[in-house]
Amino acid sequence: MRISGLAAATGVPVATLKYYLREGLVPPGAATSRTQADYDDTHVGRVRLVRALTESAGLSLAAVRDVLAALDDPPTSRHDLLGAAHHALVAAEGDRAAGAGTDLSRRRARELVAERGWCDDLLLVDRLAEQLDAADAAGVEVSDDYLRELAAAADQIGTADLGTVRPDPVSALRQVVLGTLLTDPVLLTLRRMAQVRASRETGGV
Amino acid sequence: MRISGLAAATGVPVATLKYYLREGLVPPGAATSRTQADYDDTHVGRVRLVRALTESAGLSLAAVRDVLAALDDPPTSRHDLLGAAHHALVAAEGDRAAGAGTDLSRRRARELVAERGWCDDLLLVDRLAEQLDAADAAGVEVSDDYLRELAAAADQIGTADLGTVRPDPVSALRQVVLGTLLTDPVLLTLRRMAQVRASRETGGV
Structure with missing residues (x-):
């Protein structure tokens, strides 16, 4: 889908999507021309996640970035994992x-x-x-x-x-x-x- | 005390205090000259309250204004009061x-x-x-x-x-x-x- 389709699927305005893309909170789509890119369901999921973290959980964009980094690169053992999760959670809220x-x-x-x-x-x-x-x-x-x-x-x-x-x-x-x-x-x-x-x-x- | 004293007593910078005064969140001090005013302990208390509501409770300034209005004009019976308190609380959070x-x-x-x-x-x-x-x-x-x-x-x-x-x-x-x-x-x-x-x-x- 084009960026307008991503906006329709998530209810997030195109201008906000462009901001998320620019800030690296949402990965770029596959380029289809010099000015256009194609987005899929993984983008829909990521946009919804960023939206939920900012709007509902009230995190700053910097904190959202920390949480996404932890989710994108999870530890492999369960033992480390809950500790890492907690660390990400508490650190992400550090600015509060x-x-x-x-x-x-x-x-x-x-x-x-x-x-x-x-x-x-x-x-x-x-x-x-x-x-x-x-x-x-x-x-x-x-x-x-x-x-x-x-x-x-x-x-x-x-x-x-x-x-x-x-x-x-x-x-x-x-x-x-x-x-x-x-x-x-x-x-x-x-x-x-x-x-x-x-x-x-x-x-x- | 002068506005610098109010800043020292509350730990809130003078520029922020001036903003609170301009927005009517803190009542004006007693004018002592064309450009200076005198503040007392009631101002210290109010500044601390505004600070706590914005910083700790995370309310918007509009929501702080609603809460202060409810505190400044409480209902007289206990029966109305808890209802009014809850109304103020929930309404103040409405923008969330x-x-x-x-x-x-x-x-x-x-x-x-x-x-x-x-x-x-x-x-x-x-x-x-x-x-x-x-x-x-x-x-x-x-x-x-x-x-x-x-x-x-x-x-x-x-x-x-x-x-x-x-x-x-x-x-x-x-x-x-x-x-x-x-x-x-x-x-x-x-x-x-x-x-x-x-x-x-x-x-x-």
């Missing part, structure tokens, strides 16, 4: 939070991690500490008990997440990286639905 | 997802809501449907069972969230709107920590 939090928040984050028997992943501990500081700066109190309740729910989610991962490396990587990024918004919407339910029960709404 | 999803995804979303005894909130059902479609378009499978597991965890989170809401209307509104927006990133970080734990247990990492 750059600092490391205050000493107090870092201590709280570390204590929570130890309490739940989680890994002491430096990048994630720093990120959590910074997010706790941001809540504090906005006047939102996050008590230790409340944080524990969130962590307990997160533990259930993490177990459910890993249950979706299939044995072969390529689908496993796709599922960990894309599955997490694309179900993050789903989870936050479900949270709002549950809040309305909880609020109604306490007579609030 | 504009469509309504396919018929299939809308049916799935409705069935999940019915199964859990949640409210059939049109805006949230549409949003969930669209997010399910986005995952599907990126080749991420979200099974009914997995969606149920996420919903069960979300229900626990919703209950914990409402437990943090204090009786007086102004703090309740702040907590529902800001608390949700600012702990969304916390929840997603905890999810990643739990995934590492689950992955290690299955021998993955």
Whole structure:
């Protein structure tokens, strides 16, 4: 198909497609003339993926590039794979939070991690500490008990997440990286639905 | 304090502060001369809030304006309040997802809501449907069972969230709107920590 066909198949405007091509996010089509190229279903799939990562998962183009690189060159063993997937995922989100939090928040984050028997992943501990500081700066109190309740729910989610991962490396990587990024918004919407339910029960709404 | 003092107190550059002032996100200081104004602690608090909503919660400036309007003019009864808070929260996020999803995804979303005894909130059902479609378009499978597991965890989170809401209307509104927006990133970080734990247990990492 021509680029107009790719636009029709994906619902992404031609100007945006040209931008993706220029940025190397979508591989070039097979040249059919000096100014035209032919695109196939692999291009349709890649465009949809880039769109989903930018629009739904809210990643920057630089982060999308990192995720695509990990997907294009997956490690061969399952052992390395989930680690690499997580690394790609967390690194791709690196631009969302750059600092490391205050000493107090870092201590709280570390204590929570130890309490739940989680890994002491430096990048994630720093990120959590910074997010706790941001809540504090906005006047939102996050008590230790409340944080524990969130962590307990997160533990259930993490177990459910890993249950979706299939044995072969390529689908496993796709599922960990894309599955997490694309179900993050789903989870936050479900949270709002549950809040309305909880609020109604306490007579609030 | 002068605007340079406000910048020092909040860590927000003077150019950004001037932008917030121009956009009406932060109220003007008391004029002390034709070109200078005096700012106080209420300005410090407001600047921190705007910063947290844009940086940590990732809201657009238009959405920040909606949230601030709800905070500045809270309903007087607790009954109206949680509803108004939720309305402000969901409306403020409106620009994140504009469509309504396919018929299939809308049916799935409705069935999940019915199964859990949640409210059939049109805006949230549409949003969930669209997010399910986005995952599907990126080749991420979200099974009914997995969606149920996420919903069960979300229900626990919703209950914990409402437990943090204090009786007086102004703090309740702040907590529902800001608390949700600012702990969304916390929840997603905890999810990643739990995934590492689950992955290690299955021998993955």
